[in-house]
Amino acid sequence: MRAFWDARQLAHAPALELHNGAFVPFGEAPVRAEAILAALGPVEAAADHGEAPLRAVHSSGYLAFLRAAHADWRAAGREGDASGYAWPVTRRRPLALDRIDARLGAYSFDASSPIAAGTWEAAYWSAQSALSALGAVLGGARAAFALCRPPGHHAGRDYLGGYCYLNSAAIAAEAGVAAGRRRIAILDVDYHHGNGTQDIFYARGDVLFVSLHADPVLDYPFFWGHADERGEGEGEGATLNLPLPRGADLKAYLPALDIALGRIAAFAPDLLVLSYGADTFAGDPISYFRLETADYAIVARRIASLGVPSVIVMEGGYAVDALGANAASFLEGFG
Numbered sequence: 001m002r003a004f005w006d007a008r009q010l011a012h013a014p015a016l017e018l019h020n021g022a023f024v025p026f027g028e029a030p031v032r033a034e035a036i037l038a039a040l041g042p043v044e045a046a047a048d049h050g051e052a053p054l055r056a057v058h059s060s061g062y063l064a065f066l067r068a069a070h071a072d073w074r075a076a077g078r079e080g081d082a083s084g085y086a087w088p089v090t091r092r093r094p095l096a097l098d099r100i101d102a103r104l105g106a107y108s109f110d111a112s113s114p115i116a117a118g119t120w121e122a123a124y125w126s127a128q129s130a131l132s133a134l135g136a137v138l139g140g141a142r143a144a145f146a147l148c149r150p151p152g153h154h155a156g157r158d159y160l161g162g163y164c165y166l167n168s169a170a171i172a173a174e175a176g177v178a179a180g181r182r183r184i185a186i187l188d189v190d191y192h193h194g195n196g197t198q199d200i201f202y203a204r205g206d207v208l209f210v211s212l213h214a215d216p217v218l219d220y221p222f223f224w225g226h227a228d229e230r231g232e233g234e235g236e237g238a239t240l241n242l243p244l245p246r247g248a249d250l251k252a253y254l255p256a257l258d259i260a261l262g263r264i265a266a267f268a269p270d271l272l273v274l275s276y277g278a279d280t281f282a283g284d285p286i287s288y289f290r291l292e293t294a295d296y297a298i299v300a301r302r303i304a305s306l307g308v309p310s311v312i313v314m315e316g317g318y319a320v321d322a323l324g325a326n327a328a329s330f331l332e333g334f335g
């Protein structure tokens, strides 16, 4: 399978994140990408599709913020990585955001996604990798893989969070629409609910969002991904959340996957964007499903049996020692 990537994606390397009340080493480290690269065959350089596809998903205010945030932070005399500490919560209305701290609060939903010097560049090229994989699929490939890192599915139209800054899967899906695909399905199989992707397409009837994830009653991102979130307006019924209990192994996973695939087949999409997270792995340090390396080939084969041209976008997965083997198993199974 063709795979896309750009070395500038390594430029995002925050030092620390806030975790359970303490600062700990940042979990979404560049070594994740290196582990996947080491396990794949040859990978192609992503092509630059420019900023227009990013603007089709993210607000111009958010993009301007993200691009300048670290420089603004330094200009304010700060050291290290930029991170918010005050959030508007019940006061989300247009205000003059004169302070970098106000912008960080307004455009973030958590405090574990710092902005480092290389964050914009890395997130930009992560999105370009997804667009390049889309290009391969639009050109006739049955499937293509984007080694997206940083990941994207927690990022919304105007917010970052969950290690995500630009929503590469959403950007690829929207670019698919711009290229003439009329019905797009997004299947998100990361351990965590893809709240950003869901938000972006919540009122859209032409983009189906289906997600299998840990029940947000217990797991991040808590405020999205519950089974009663089904879309709104023209998008009513075009969001399907299938939360699973902690401890889910392949046997518990496959029936939910079949429900997801049945819904996608009924939608009859002409493009599938797959948000693949390997944090469903039994050995993942921050997650609680029980999938094994060989299971990813089984899951992928089942998804591929839809027969829909597919853009596979990398999301999470933090068991670095097994990450390459897990991603390789998935891509091998997809065929």
Ligand code: SP5
Pocket (backbone or CB within 6 Å): 017, 019, 024, 025, 026, 027, 112, 151, 152, 153, 154, 162, 163, 164, 190, 192, 220, 277, 279, 286, 315, 316, 317
């Ligand atoms: C894309 C993705 O999988 N994002 C997951 C974000 C989860 N954030 C909440 C859990 C944070 C755990 N931090 C552990 C740090 C260990 N060094």
Ligand code: ZN
Pocket (backbone or CB within 6 Å): 190, 191, 192, 277, 279, 315, 316, 317
């Ligand atoms: Zn995840």
